Amino acid sequence: MLQDDKVYLGTSFLTDADGIETSQPEYLNLRLANRHGLITGATGTGKTVSLQILTEGFSAAGVPVFCADVKGDLSGLAVAGEPKDFLAKRAEKIGFADEYEYGSVPTVFWDLFGEQGHPVRTTITDMGPLLLARLLGLNDTQEGVLNIAFKLADDEGMLLLDLKDLRSLLINMDERRKELSAAYGNISSSSIGAIQRDLLVLEQQGAEDFFGESALDILDLMRTTRDGRGVVSILAADKLMQSPRLYATFLLWLLSELFEELPEVGDRDRPRLVFFFDEAHLLFDDAPKILVEKVEQVVKLIRSKGVGVYFVTQNPLDVPDGVLSQLGNRVQHALRAFTPRDQKAVKVAADTFRPNPGLDTRQVIMEMGVGEALVSTLMKKGVPSMVQQTLIRPPSSRLGPLTPAERKAVINESPILGIYDKLIDRESAFEILTKKAEEKVKREEEQREEEDRQREAKGRMKKSRTGFTLPDFGRDDTPSKKSRKKTTTRRSNRQSVAETAMKSIARSVASSLGRALVRGILGSLKSGR
Template sequence: MDKKQEFFDSIVKGNTFKGDYITMGAAMLDGETITNAHVKVPLKTLNRHGLIAGATGTGKTKTLQVIAENLSDKGIPVLLMDMKGDLSGIAKASPGHPKIDERHAKIGLPFNAKDFPVEILTLSDQNGVRLRATVSEFGPVLFSRILDATVAQSGIISILFKYSDDNKLPLLDLKDFKKILQYATDEGKEEIEKDYGRISAASAGSILRKIVELEQQGADIFFGEKSFDTDDLLRITNDGRGMINIIRLTDIQDRPKLFSTFMLSLLAEIYSTFPEQGDSDRPELVIFIDEAHLIFKEASKALHSQIESIVKLIRSKGVGLYFVTQNPTDIPEGVLSQLGLKVQHALRAFTAKDRKAIKLTAENYPDSPFYDTKTVLTSLGIGEALVSALDEKGRPTPLAATMLRAPMSRMDILTDKELEEINESSKLVKKYSEVIDRDSAYELLNKKIEKANEQEAKEKAQEERKKAEKSSSRSRSSGRQTQSATSKAIVKVLTSATVIRGVFGILGKLLK
């Protein structure tokens, strides 16, 4: 048996599954595409997470697009983080091209151009479905980790959440939390200290500065109502296709804190609300995080730990997470070790650091008798990648340099008019367009303070009246005492006069 046939047989055998799967493309050997040696990924293991990596311009975004399209066709909803704005074209069919036809002939797959059901979501003021969450939904632990709070500061945050719960003060947005923080060190200091313990003014000031930093990255737009319901990510169209939800993040690339805040809150909400799936045959939802290094770049150690925990646990909910980045070293080892599917596009060895990264990357893949992995990593062309997946029993499939299939949808962005048409026909845009600002901690505490001030003013007025009354009473008493003394003096004088007159009267009689 020659090497080519042996390779073909190993790929076919390693990619034969009982359950449903998606086809990535055809395997390559010595730069030649082996037609019909299809590289597949079973749906059963797609909740084991994955990585799409490679240098700029090697085709990562198109690989993401291909996987998302195939998942949608299988009835699996998808959530895409679109950092560069070039994924919205999924909503329109590919115009086709002779090079696409040539590629698919080599792969051994027909090319069918088609559009896909798309929902446009946004974290900012861009048009689309507005994504929001309340501070209360974050909870004290997650909120502390987002702020990178110290142990002492985390304790204060927990106290304030507890006080809010006990006193029915909803924490909806950041102004609510800032208000209760100010209240705890000012008007309500004695009340909170009595039942919950002392709150340091210095620590409270540090927390406030961190909240201001978060606000400067646009988080004040994100926190609030109406909260996004994660069940709306699971919609299936009438023809049985999964909805592709695209979060446009083109205007927050320079605000990684907001991006990582949103991602962590979304994953935490999904984990807390989705039911346990166990070992199901297909995922409920697959999430692709483009430019994934932004999540980890500004994140604290505590935030890293939180993300790692969620990655480990969320697959039991039937959710797959796929990180898209330039180099696998952008992903922390604790997360990287949890990723079952790896699609590695070409890496470039321009520097000594690059060569070290390539060596480390090659060690992350199973050994193959047909490849020198380090060499292949630097020789892959655009739209080609090393693929290693997990089979239905959780074992790595044969490593394959793969000619990837082309996207069935447009490999370009939508025009403003096309985006507007999608938003106008969206039920979710209408559902989440209303901004609700009901009475929450900010308003209720202001009313409480106002009422306390009114009561204090009333008590002060009463005290002043009492003082005035006492003063008036003393004045009257003093008047009466003066009048009595005068009367006594007059009586005394009159008495004296009478006596004198009496005396003189007697003397007068005697003198006569």
């Protein structure tokens, strides 16, 4: 029943006109697994188990997998399952008993907060303005100012690694508002203030742990073991789900990184990576049209990089039509039709399958039990199979989460232990701008001291010429604030040879950096690998 070039999903049972029941195994073809997929169904109908057995199947076939664990249940993939009567009965019923074995899959745990797995980080520069604007919930005007901030950082050779870098840059932009508006477009203090407030909210949600270095190398998500199994990367997302926008934006960033960094590989006998996007509705809720269009474009093109994307959600209506049409492999669990929207979802789900004359798809969707699903996968030449009502196979790994001690043991044996655990804070925009501000204050203090010395010298000169101190007669020799400002400005514009040389070098570095920074479809940085 298990085949090297396919992932076994379960068994469907057919009854012909004479009442004779036959069965057939249902598979997902590995060669067509990069044509993406969809797992849908109401809460408690078995979506997590379907995700679990797909992950086991991909891993056994040598395909690395990334998935987010929003409830903690998927952590059970890391250990072998425990014998249970209902699992054995399901294996017996679907004709899988002879091949059914309990076992684990090689697992690496990740966590944005570094609590339940290895820290996973990116930099502000790498994420780019489009996704960051989505994360902050900015309007068009504020997003325009954020784009200027990124362009300014590129032009002046400043890296934006973490939140303090971006805050420092925004403060600098506010101080140089008039100068920068002439070069880049209008910059208002109110827009800068709004972005700063949103950054504060983001920081309170824990995003400060996400931005920084060492940044994630996506090749660490594409590991295989010595015996040829694909390593499963599991993102601990139970805490992250408390900040849904951060969760969705992180996964979207990761998807864009895979698209931008991986080379074209053409048709392969199996994917290079399978990416499960759980709670997919969070990606599209309130997303601007331009972002949805770009997601659609990424999903369409990323299959040529050997990546299969599988969306997991309750309702097929959660996924826009342009994306839904590209999801060729479908596992549909039961839906409940209590409201008009539910009834529409049932109709949409039924209509997207290739019809089966012997199956009332719409009725079956509402009547299936836990662990049953309608399955349709791509066959040769990319043609979808006829939809079948399928009993999903039992998983080999544990049903349910690991204990904290078990999770810690897996983390301590991880192949990437120690690589991302230490936070690196190298020189970036914050340090550069702080240094500039300190130098500016120092220059102003030196200028004031020089002016004071000159006034004192002038007073001593007058006294030495007359032999006595001239009466003041109410005249104040101290320059007015206005004249002092003019003097300060004039003197600060004078450059020494060293200053001129340093600015020339800075412009050269900024220019070369600006040429090197190329952004992709979703605005994330392309390294040119």
